Structures are given as structure tokens and as C-alpha cells.
Amino acid sequence: MRIVVPVKQTPDLVEELELNDDGTDVDREFLKFVLSEWDDQALEEALLVKEATGAEVVAVGFGDPDVELSLSTALAKGADRAVNLTGLGDGWVSSHTRAEALAGWLSGQDVDLVLAGVQAVDDLDGQLPPLLAATLGWPHVGVVIAVEGKDNTIQVSQEFGGGRAARLEVKLPAVIGVQAARQPPRYASITRIRQAQQAGGIEEAAVTASGAGAGITVRRLFEPEKAGHAEMLTGSPEDVAGRILDLIRSKGVIK
Amino acid sequence: MANDILVLADHLKGQLSDTTLELVGKAKELAGATGGQAVVALLGAPDLAGQITGADAVLTVDHPALADYTPEAWEKALHHIVNERQPRLVLIGNSTIGMDLGAGLSATWDAPLVAYTVGLEADGADIVATAQVYGGKLLAEVALSGERGICTVVAGSFPAAAGGGSPAAEAIAPPAGLDDLKTAFLTLVEPEGGDVDITAAEILVSVGRGIGSQDNLDEVQELADALGAPLSASRPVTDAGWLPKTRQVGKSGLKVKPKVYLTFGISGAPEHLEGMRDSELIIACNTDANAPIFDVAHYGTTLDLFDLVPAMTDTLG
Ligand SMILES: Cc1cc2nc3c(=O)[nH]c(=O)nc-3n(C[C@H](O)[C@H](O)[C@H](O)COP(=O)(O)OP(=O)(O)OC[C@H]3O[C@@H](n4cnc5c(N)ncnc54)[C@H](O)[C@@H]3O)c2cc1C
Ligand SMILES: Nc1ncnc2c1ncn2[C@@H]1O[C@H](COP(=O)(O)O)[C@@H](O)[C@H]1O
Numbered sequence: 124m125r126i127v128v129p130v131k132q133t134p135d136l137v138e139e140l141e142l143n144d145d146g147t148d149v150d151r152e153f154l155k156f157v158l159s160e161w162d163d164q165a166l167e168e169a170l171l172v173k174e175a176t177g178a179e180v181v182a183v184g185f186g187d188p189d190v191e192l193s194l195s196t197a198l199a200k201g202a203d204r205a206v207n208l209t210g211l212g213d214g215w216v217s218s219h220t221r222a223e224a225l226a227g228w229l230s231g232q233d234v235d236l237v238l239a240g241v242q243a244v245d246d247l248d249g250q251l252p253p254l255l256a257a258t259l260g261w262p263h264v265g266v267v268i269a270v271e272g273k274d275n276t277i278q279v280s281q282e283f284g285g286g287r288a289a290r291l292e293v294k295l296p297a298v299i300g301v302q303a304a305r306q307p308p309r310y311a312s313i314t315r316i317r318q319a320q321q322a323g324g325i326e327e328a329a330v331t332a333s334g335a336g337a338g339i340t341v342r343r344l345f346e347p348e349k350a351g352h353a354e355m356l357t358g359s360p361e362d363v364a365g366r367i368l369d370l371i372r373s374k375g376v377i378k
Numbered sequence: 379m380a381n382d383i384l385v386l387a388d389h390l391k392g393q394l395s396d397t398t399l400e401l402v403g404k405a406k407e408l409a410g411a412t413g414g415q416a417v418v419a420l421l422g423a424p425d426l427a428g429q430i431t432g433a434d435a436v437l438t439v440d441h442p443a444l445a446d447y448t449p450e451a452w453e454k455a456l457h458h459i460v461n462e463r464q465p466r467l468v469l470i471g472n473s474t475i476g477m478d479l480g481a482g483l484s485a486t487w488d489a490p491l492v493a494y495t496v497g498l499e500a501d502g503a504d505i506v507a508t509a510q511v512y513g514g515k516l517l518a519e520v521a522l523s524g525e526r527g528i529c530t531v532v533a534g535s536f537p538a539a540a541g542g543g544s545p546a547a548e549a550i551a552p553p554a555g556l557d558d559l560k561t562a563f564l565t566l567v568e569p570e571g572g573d574v575d576i577t578a579a580e581i582l583v584s585v586g587r588g589i590g591s592q593d594n595l596d597e598v599q600e601l602a603d604a605l606g607a608p609l610s611a612s613r614p615v616t617d618a619g620w621l622p623k624t625r626q627v628g629k630s631g632l633k634v635k636p637k638v639y640l641t642f643g644i645s646g647a648p649e650h651l652e653g654m655r656d657s658e659l660i661i662a663c664n665t666d667a668n669a670p671i672f673d674v675a676h677y678g679t680t681l682d683l684f685d686l687v688p689a690m691t692d693t694l695g
Contacts (some may be wrong), residue, residue, distance in 0.1 A: 253485070361689050
């Protein structure tokens with residue numbers, strides 16, 4: 124079984140998100156990009172399936188900022204190959220465009236399973252996994268918290284609200300959107316990541332997309348109105364602690 | 379038809395989601411502007427039709443493959459209805475079902491999609507959607523200008539339809555292909571009961587990824603004990619195994635409504651807010667002054683949680 128894990132870089136949300144001049148995108152120049160958290164989960168689940176079945180794991184990037192580091196990290200964690208797909212350009216690229224490009228690349232490969240992240244924080248035109256599946260004509264399941272593979276079928280757990288989960292059986296090839304792996308993602312030591320970087324194991328391939336895109340027009344991005352903003356408590360930790368405890372007491376839940 | 383607003387009814391185990399009626403309310407309003415009808419598509423559970431109020435029409439598709447949700451069967455049935463009716467706009471709740479079907483329908487019906495929609499207005503011939511991006515730190519105003527579009531909508535964005543009767547349901551013949559699927563439903567697993575029921579607590583102390591490690595939980599546990607509050611958490615904390623799943627608040631966890639909800643190191647992603655925004659008094663501690671949690675909290679502080687937590691515990695003595 125060959126598993127592809129597409130890995131995406133998204134802005135680190137701890138940083139301030141400045142807008143570009145016409146206010147239709149974040150200003151990418153000074154942003155720090157990190158691996159999308161759900162892709163870390165998808166990679167972990169792929170590595171668990173590899174350990175159970177001997178599957179081959181291929182991490183695939185899209186030329187996003189600093190994606191080389193995430194691809195080297197994937198190799199250090201146990202992915203067999205890493206491929207960086209180039210040619211989609213900089214800036215925000217719609218999920219529709221990325222799905223089309225990835226579908227094109229995948230059709231030239233012998234792939235049984237795509238384990239992608241269920242979503243990313245910069246989705247505006249929807250998530251890539253269902254788009255990719257529809258383009259390829261493969262079945263798709265999202266919000267998945269466990270994947271167990273055997274031969275040409277897999278069993279997955281799909282999560283619903285309140286912690287309920289459905290067990291589904293899916294014939295391969297298929298696309299799965301991973302919400303969480305069965306165990307917390309493993310760490311790779313800095314030494315091993317350096318080794319992977321130095322070994323230079325990242326392959327490159329050029330991809331294209333028709334550019335039909337998502338068909339939506341972003342008029343503007345803006346910060347949510349601060350109308351309902353919290354009243355901020357300032358002062359020393361002791362001052363603020365006292366204020367908070369008074370507030371809690373006013374609700375009668377402690378003495 | 380071409381001016382209709384079509385809502386996909388979201389249901390699991392015979393229970394219609396609250397979001398369904400929120401979308402019907404909005405669909406009715408938009409249909410007034412487009413000169414069409416508010417139409418609901420109900421898949422696999424025709425007996426739920428009587429619970430759908432405020433719509434102009436309910437279309438049902440029934441087939442054994444639709445009884446228990448699978449993305450493949452539902453996508454085929456939804457595409458079938460949408461293709462036949464060609465509505466102006468399709469509204470789907472942003473639940474697990476909506477996350478599956480919105481983008482799939484966008485590809486097969488060739489219609490643009492706006493995900494994480496929280497606002498919708500008709501603007502001349504355009505439909506303008508407001509959507510959350512970057513974990514709710516920014517909003518995007520997006521125009522759907524063509525003849526068709528799809529929005530997946532965050533729960534709680536609109537008030538529920540203001541009652542009214544339920545229209546007679548019209549059954550639509552199921553599409554071909556539902557007998558030959560690659561996805562099969564096996565079982566639905568209910569969550570295990572927890573040691574404490576966080577939905578019953580009057581005060582919750584809730585921790586997020588800002589806590590950094592499981593060891594650091596001890597300090598917050600001490601404060602929670604002094605307050606007589608159980609610990610609850612955001613998803614990354616339960617995914618990491620630092621607290622049991624039964625303590626998770628949010629979209630895929632539990633909905634809570636305590637008198638006091640006190641958070642440490644939670645950013646306030648939309649999926650978390652969905653589970654706690656109706657709490658009576660929300661107090662948030664987060665070092666990032668721009669964290670979206672402060673938009674729903676009544677009181678906030680940007681102190682470091684590792685300074686504030688011990689100070690609170692000491693003050694309680
Ligand atoms: C389908 C789906 C369902 C989901 N369901 C849920 C759900 O049920 N519940 C849920 O919570 N999430 C859910 N999520 C995940 C959600 O999108 C967010 O990823 C998650 O809520 C983020 O958790 P967090 O706020 O703890 O972490 P982060 O977003 O990483 O925030 C950590 C915060 O801690 C602050 N911080 C760091 N250090 C300190 C310090 N020393 N003192 C004070 N503050 C500090 C930072 O400023 C930051 O804002 C779901 C996601 C998906 C896709
Ligand atoms: N730019 C990208 N590079 C690599 N993988 C991507 C990219 N965009 C989306 N994906 C994959 O699709 C998943 C969902 O992302 P999104 O389409 O942004 O919701 C991600 O978690 C990745 O697995």
C-alpha cells in the first residue's frame with residue numbers, strides 16, 4: 124500500500140496577522156509559516172498504518188513557505204519519500220486549484236490512500252480532501268480519528284459532535300481527512316531532522332492547474348468587530364487574581 | 379428552482395440538528411430577496427419531515443443506504459436533488475456532514491463554495507457571505523456572483539426559523555448508484571461515560587494548549603480544587619491525552635453552559651466557542667491580546683497563566 128500525506132504550511136496564529144495593501148489577503152512577507160496542525164496528525168496516522176502493514180509513506184508539499192523543513196521532519200519521523208510540487212505560485216492558492224494540481228500529479232503515481240489533514244485555518248473555498256476525492260472519483264471520509272488498513276479496504280472512525288464516532292469501511296483507493304491520529308504525533312529530534320536535511324532527500328516535481336480556481340471573489344478581510352470585546356483586567360497577578368475571584372464570588376459558585 | 383435556497387437537513391440517529399432550523403430561517407429570508415422558495419432536502423429519514431418548520435417545501439429521498447450517514451451515499455443523493463432543482467444557493471451546516479459534503483458538492487455540481495460562513499446577505503444579484511478564517515482571527519467578505527453557490531455555515535450563526543407549519547414532504551426517487559457504493563456503514567460508537575460530568579458543573583476551569591505540557595496541569599488542578607471546579611479542556615489537550623476525552627468542550631466535545639467558565643491558554647477557535655459561548659460569565663487568560671476568546675469573554679487578562687494561576691490559588695489560601 125502506498126500512502127500520500129499532503130503537507131501544508133499555514134501562518135502561525137500566535138503572530139499578528141497584518142493585511143496586504145488592498146486588504147484582500149494577509150501580508151505574507153513577514154508571516155511565520157508552520158506545518159498545519161492536522162497534517163501532523165495525518166502524518167502520524169500514516170506512520171501508524173505503515174508500522175502495522177508495511178505501507179510506504181510519501182509526504183507531499185506544494186512549495187509553501189518553509190515546507191522543506193516539514194518535509195525533512197516527515198522523513199526524520201519515518202516517511203519513505205518526500206516530494207515538493209512546485210509551480211502553483213506564491214500567495215493564497217484556492218483549495219480548488221490545489222486539489223486539481225494534486226489530482227493531476229496523483230494520477231501519474233500508483234497511490235492507494237491519501238491521508239490529508241481534515242482542514243486548515245486558511246480555507247475559504249472549502250477543504251481539499253473532498254475536492255480531491257471528487258476530482259479523482261474516489262470515496263472520501265473526513266473528520267477521521269482512526270485508520271486501520273488491510274489489503275484493498277480500510278476501516279475508519281469518523282467523529283461526530285458529542286464524541287460519537289461511526290465505523291465505516293472504505294474500498295481503496297480513497298481520500299481521508301484526518302482530524303486526530305490514534306496517538307499524539309511523535310517528535311523527531313533536531314539531530315535527525317538535520318540529518319534528513321543534509322541527506323537532501325526531497326524530490327521535486329512541477330505541477331500545473333487550469334486556473335479555473337474557486338470562483339469566489341474576496342472583497343475584503345477584516346478583524347471581527349470588537350463590540351462584544353472583554354473588559355480587560357490589568358495590574359499585578361495578585362490584583363487580577365483578586366478581581367477574578369470577586370467576579371466568581373458574585374455568581375455565588377464559591378464562598 | 380433557479381432562485382431557490384436549498385438547505386440540507388443535518389441529522390444523526392433520528393435527531394435533527396439545531397443548525398438545520400437556523401439555516402431554514404436564513405433560507406426563508408434570502409428566498410424573499412431572490413424571489414424563490416426555501417427548500418429543505420431531507421435524506422434517509424422521511425419521518426423527520428414533521429419537525430422541519432418554516433420552509434416552503436421539503437424534498438425527501440429514502441433508500442436503505444441513506445439511513446445511516448456515509449459521505450458517499452449522501453453526496454450522491456444531495457447531488458441528485460441539487461442537480462434536479464438547480465437552486466441559487468445551497469446551505470449546509472458546518473458539522474462533520476457539512477465538512478464532508480460541501481466541498482464534494484462544489485466539485486461535482488461545479489459551484490463555488492464558501493466555508494465557515496457566519497453571515498449571509500443578498501446584495502443585488504450577488505449573495506455576499508461573511509466567513510471566518512485563521513481560527514476566527516479574521517473575517518472575509520466573499521461574493522458569490524454566479525448562478526449557483528454553496529455555503530457551509532457555522533452552528534449558531536443565525537436564529538432558528540420562527541416556527542410556522544411544516545410543508546407536506548415531496549418524495550424524490552433515489553438516484554442510481556446507491557446500491558453500488560465503496561463506503562459501508564458498520565456501527566455508531568457512543569462515547570464512554572466520564573468520571574465527572576462537565577455539563578453539570580456550575581463552574582469550570584478550562585485549559586488549552588497554552589499550558590504547554592501535562593506536568594503543568596498540576597498547578598491548574600490545584601486552583602480548580604480550591605475553587606471546587608472540575609477541569610475541562612480544548613481539543614489539543616485531550617488529543618494529547620493530558621485529560622480524558624470526556625473533559626473536552628466544543629464542536630466535537632461537549633456543549634457546556636456553566637455559571638462561570640474560566641479559561642487558561644485557550645485561543646478561542648470557532649470549534650471551541652461553539653461549545654461554551656452561552657456560559658453566563660466567561661473569564662479568559664491569554665497572553666495574546668488579539669486571541670478571539672476575548673471576543674466572547676466578559677472579562678480577560680493578558681497575564682501569563684503561570685503567574686496568574688498561583689496568585690489565584692494563594693489568594694484562596
Ligand atoms: C472538525 C473539528 C472539530 C473540532 N472540535 C473541537 C472541540 O470540540 N473543541 C476544541 O477545543 N477544539 C476543537 N477543534 C480544534 C480547534 O480548531 C482548535 O485547534 C483548538 O480549539 C485550539 O485549542 P487551543 O485554544 O487550546 O490551542 P491554540 O489555538 O494553540 O491556543 C493556545 C493559546 O494559548 C495562549 N498561551 C500560550 N502560552 C500562554 C501562557 N503562558 N499564558 C496564557 N496564555 C498562553 C496562546 O496565546 C494561544 O492563544 C476542532 C477542529 C476541527 C477541525
Ligand atoms: N498547499 C498545500 N500543500 C500540501 N498539502 C495541502 C495544501 N493544501 C491543502 N493540502 C492538504 O489538504 C489538507 C486540507 O487542507 P485545506 O484544503 O486547506 O483544508 C491539508 O491538511 C493537506 O493535507
